[in-house]
Amino acid sequence: MTPGRPLANVPAVRRPAALIAVLLVAGAVAGCGGAGIAKPGEADLANGKTLFQSKCGSCHMLEDAGTPGTLGPDLDDAAVGDRIAGLEPSSFEALVRQQIDEADPPMPRHLVKGDDARDVAAYVASVAGVKLAQQNNPGSTPQ
Numbered sequence: 001m002t003p004g005r006p007l008a009n010v011p012a013v014r015r016p017a018a019l020i021a022v023l024l025v026a027g028a029v030a031g032c033g034g035a036g037i038a039k040p041g042e043a044d045l046a047n048g049k050t051l052f053q054s055k056c057g058s059c060h061m062l063e064d065a066g067t068p069g070t071l072g073p074d075l076d077d078a079a080v081g082d083r084i085a086g087l088e089p090s091s092f093e094a095l096v097r098q099q100i101d102e103a104d105p106p107m108p109r110h111l112v113k114g115d116d117a118r119d120v121a122a123y124v125a126s127v128a129g130v131k132l133a134q135q136n137n138p139g140s141t142p143q
């Protein structure tokens with residue numbers, strides 16, 4: 001009788017190391033992504049996008065999010081002038097944040113709060129009007 005093959009002898013120690021490597025790479029990618037606004041530990045742009053799609057997209061078009069709303073302004077159009085004028089992304093983020101907190105009807109206030117509001121504002125600021133600004137002003141490199 002031949003002894004069965006031993007169970008796969010994968011050193012358990014390796015796995016956490018591999019996981020940590022993956023997390024480090026993911027962190028590095030997140031750090032460079034989103035047009036350079038979000039640093040790790042600051043805004044979560046993926047969360048911002050998901051929230052934008054569920055909370056804001058019914059009223060606002062935004063190409064990157066693929067949202068169809070028409071009750072409110074198209075946020076790419078709303079942003080493009082500021083992009084071309086060179087408004088800092090951080091200022092743009094603050095404008096969106098202010099709109100979330102101080103909107104007038106029909107836009108409800110505080111649709112998102114706290115970290116979620118930060119994430120949505122950072123997300124919108126990272127994408128709104130970027131493509132349009134590049135088309136209208138091809139030499140520029142919007143942040």
Ligand code: HEC
Binds near residue numbers: 058072105106111
């Ligand atoms: C019920 C519809 C509705 C929803 C939902 C809504 N908005 Fe609005 N939003 C509007 C309308 C209408 C305006 C224009 C208001 C005005 O000009 O005073 C507006 C204006 C804005 C502006 C200013 C645009 C500009 O031209 O300066 C921003 C930025 C904005 N909304 C972001 C958001 C975000 C982010 C969310 C989700 C958290 C959101 N909105 C959800 C209706 C909505």
